[in-house]
Amino acid sequence: MCEISEKIYQEGIERGMALGKLESQKKIARSLSKIGMPLEEIAEILKVNTPIVQEWLIGNTAKTI
Numbered sequence: 001m002c003e004i005s006e007k008i009y010q011e012g013i014e015r016g017m018a019l020g021k022l023e024s025q026k027k028i029a030r031s032l033s034k035i036g037m038p039l040e041e042i043a044e045i046l047k048v049n050t051p052i053v054q055e056w057l058i059g060n061t062a063k064t065i
Contacts, residue, residue: 026056033057 025046032042039057043050 029053029056 025048029042029046032045033039039050039053043053046053
């Protein structure tokens, strides 16, 4: 049972870190957009596709990396 609990715990940590990274990327994208940086440059900096950045900026937060 301990091994199963450890696996579930580790998966939770990994998911939490991934969600934290995603939220950070969205925040950075919004900040860079506010100062006038083009979508393509934002996407390049964050290492994601331009359509994803565009979705983040229009408020569709369901899109993930």
